[in-house]
Each structure stands twice: as structure tokens, then as C-alpha cells.
């Protein structure tokens with residue numbers, strides 16, 4: 301990782317209301333669900349490989365994009381910050397960035413370079429997108445680049461620690477149960 305650029309694997313292209321998820325164990329991209337409301341992803345959404353966040357999944361990323369790509373595509377993302385999201389009481393941070401290989405975003409070097417409305421739109425999407433599922437999402441503000449880089453580091457270390465257990469059939473559920481029992485990853 302150099303110049304804060306890191307590879308994201310796309311799961312959901314911008315504009316989609318289908319929540320696709322990559323299954324690490326089967327290698328398939330599966331439809332998890334169609335969003336319950338008339339909501340659509342306001343950016344390219346995916347994850348960073350070989351990381352593990354508190355929800356038992358790889359670290360999530362949402363990125364500004366000009367032209368949507370496809371599920372499964374690897375994209376270089378220039379990380380600008382993070383969104384401190386709490387999903388149903390679980391810490392579920394999203395990294396935020398832009399396509400590094402799109403010259404339209406060349407002047408976006410940190411969070412302050414991003415038009416406020418684009419940030420508001422993304423924040424509003426996450427606050428709303430589970431409303432019809434009767435699930436609550438909270439956002440404890442945005443983190444700066446340092447916060448985002450620290451998240452990446454922690455999630456990489458956590459992945460290494462649990463890598464073997466994660467690859468077992470019930471590994472993810474066991475790990476989450478262990479964390480819950482210890483109060484880890486809870487907001």
C-alpha cells in the first residue's frame with residue numbers, strides 16, 4: 301500500500317439495489333438480498349481482502365466512482381477517511397475513498413476535498429437503507445485518514461489471528477460468539 305492506495309474488490313456497483321456479497325469460502329458472488337426500500341448504493345461498494353472487521357466480514361469500503369464497474373472487479377482506491385457506522389449495535393466501519401485510476405478524482409486528496417453534499421448523500425444512504433427491515437443504523441461521524449489507516453492495520457492483524465478458524469465451516473459464527481461474550485466489537 302503506497303500513497304494510501306489499496307485494492308478493493310467490488311461487490312456492489314453504484315446505482316444497484318441488489319446487495320451482492322462475496323463468499324470467501326465458496327468464491328461465489330451471491331445475492332444476499334434486494335434492499336427492502338427504493339434505495340440504491342451511492343458509490344462503489346466492496347471490501348479489502350485478508351482483513352477481518354468486528355462483524356465477522358472483511359473491512360468494507362465505499363468509494364466515489366464515475367462509471368460503475370462490476371461485482372468481482374479489483375479497483376485501486378485512494379483512501380480518504382472512514383465512516384464510523386454502528387449496525388444493530390455492532391461496530392461496522394466503512395472506509396471511504398475514490399478511484400485512484402480516475403483522473404476526475406485527482407484533486408481529492410483528503411476528506412475536505414470532497415463536496416459536502418456527496419458525503420451527506422452517502423451518510424444518508426446508510427442511515428436509511430435498513431429502515432424497512434426495522435434495523436437501526438447509527439453513524440458516529442467520519443474518521444480522518446489516520447483513523448482509516450489504523451482500521452486497515454487492525455483488521456489485517458485480526459484476520460491473521462483468526463485466519464485458520466475463519467476457513468472452517470462454522471468458524472465465523474464461533475468467532476462472533478466469542479467476541480460477543482467478551483463484549484468486543486460492540487458499540
Ligand SMILES: [Mg+2]
Pocket residue numbers: 353355357358359360392393
Ligand atoms: Mg461490514
